Amino acid sequence: NMLNRFGTYELEQNTTAAKQAEALQKIGYKTEVRDLNSGVQGIVITDKGLIGGADPRREGKVMGD
Numbered sequence: 001n002m003l004n005r006f007g008t009y010e011l012e013q014n015t016t017a018a019k020q021a022e023a024l025q026k027i028g029y030k031t032e033v034r035d036l037n038s039g040v041q042g043i044v045i046t047d048k049g050l051i052g053g054a055d056p057r058r059e060g061k062v063m064g065d
Contacts, residue, residue: 003036004029012036 001017003010008030011018021031039058044051 001036008032010034010036 001012001015002020009021009024009032011021011024011031011033013033013035018033021033024031039055041054041058042052
């Protein structure tokens with residue numbers, strides 16, 4: 001819900017992250033609250049197999065055997 005590409009903090013609107021804009025500004029960051037089309041997926045390889053997770057806001061899936 002938060003993104004900073006070495007500049008302005010982009011905060012996803014209508015999330016708890018957006019509520020942090022003022023606090024970030026007080027410590028010197030520029031902020032922008034906007035619609036973010038984010039999504040994170042990941043797979044962890046363990047000794048017992050794969051563990052996966054997908055952002056439910058996106059169309060992705062995580063599957064494994």
